[in-house]
Amino acid sequence: MESKDLVNLGLLDLAVAYGLVLLAIGLARLKKIGQERQMLWASLRMVFQLFAVGYLLHFLFAVKSPLPVLVILLIMGAFSLQVMGARIKRKMPRFYQVVGTSLLVGCGGVTFLFCTLVVHYSPWYDPRYLIPLAGMIIGNSMNGASLAAERLAAEMRERRDEMETALCLGASSRQASAPALRNAFRAAIMPTANTMAAMGIVSLPGMMTGQILSGTEPMVAVRYQIAIMCAITGAVAITAYLIIMQGYRHYFSKAHQLEVQ
């Protein structure tokens, strides 16, 4: 992809753009809305973090071996797990084990298939492709995973009477928890399904917009976007499925008894 019409941004251009943030802060101060301190802090963090990641990627893209790239991907995954763990208050039993392995298998598997079968590039670990693609897949799976984990824990809490009644009638733990598992899966998959349905009409996806801005032919950018959406859907569904199917077992004993929480 040649970027012949690519307009580069100089530091001066960035300074002008940052003027818009200062304008917003000034307005907030003038109208006594408050929040100016937070806005200033957030905007500075954004500038610093993005420059830092830009430098990191700059050096990483020069890497000629798979190990550092895989380490970066693992750190991304571990970070997303930690973010989820901090946000979810009532965790299911063995939360980190269940969600961690599910993310690893779901995202790792889909990313691998996607990079080898769909986007043909070599070497397979080329960080210019692998890192942004895996990042999008992990980021979206993280949302699906946290919805699945949170919903599963809530359903298991709310449906105790229902599940015990089912067990009394001879249901296995799988049968007794079937409605809870269905709801948890639906909750996990819904946002991705909504995003797909609205795509192109309500929102122009960020990746596609970015590619177009950097000179990629729109039809090529569209194909990339379709492919990545498919990969995201697959990763979200597999991760959520693994979380739910591993997670519910920890609520029951081997003798199909609901464990005391």
Added chain:
Amino acid sequence: MDRSEIANTVAVRLDRVSVLRRNAEGGQVQLLDEVSFSARSGEITAVIGPSGGGKSTLIRLLNRLADPDSGSVSLDGSDIRGIDPLQLRRLVALVPQKAFMFEGTVLDNLQKAFEYRNEVPPEADSEDVRQALSLARLDRKMLPREARSLSGGEQQRVALARALLTRPRVLLLDEPTSALDRRTADALAATLKEITRSQKLTVIVVTHDLRLTGRIADYCFYLEAGRILEEGRGTDMLARPETGELKRFLAEPLDREE
């Protein structure tokens, strides 16, 4: 009676069973303390006592909704841990105090157990359904109604019919009359007595309801604070309590409500 005869008539037995539960402070609470208990087939065994005394804990052990921390539970002389829990729950049906109704009609609810077992459920006009409804004192017109729209008492009877339809050998009832008016409760007591005899059922009723106990019990246990304090054939225990605990329980009518 020789030993083999006893083995045939004693269907359910608890032998020195204890159940512990960790409380919030990290300590342990003894829900059942070395309880020994037995119930015969063709009889109704009542377990009475105040709330929180361990009655519900006791019957939950019999269909393995929970396992004891020590002691053994046996059915017809064999330890129930040796029976597949899903098979065991076909033989031993438990009707909880708060009957849960699944989404759908009364008929859907009655057929639920068969769905779990991958069996063909009995139809609305089958003899089995007709019989289960009449035993639980329910009208056939109820079948197409939304189960969750029924009154508490009606739901409780649907739960009983739902359990009876699976033809269990042991029937465990947790406060079966708590949501029923006096007339319905009395009628239910009568049918319960009748089917226990005719179908050689082993029925264990856990209740505060002394009126019900007086009408149906062939054998009584008094359970308080996790221990059996009195037991005896028939309902003599209610007329001539020996321990101070049972006297107090019998004298406190407020505690019988729930």
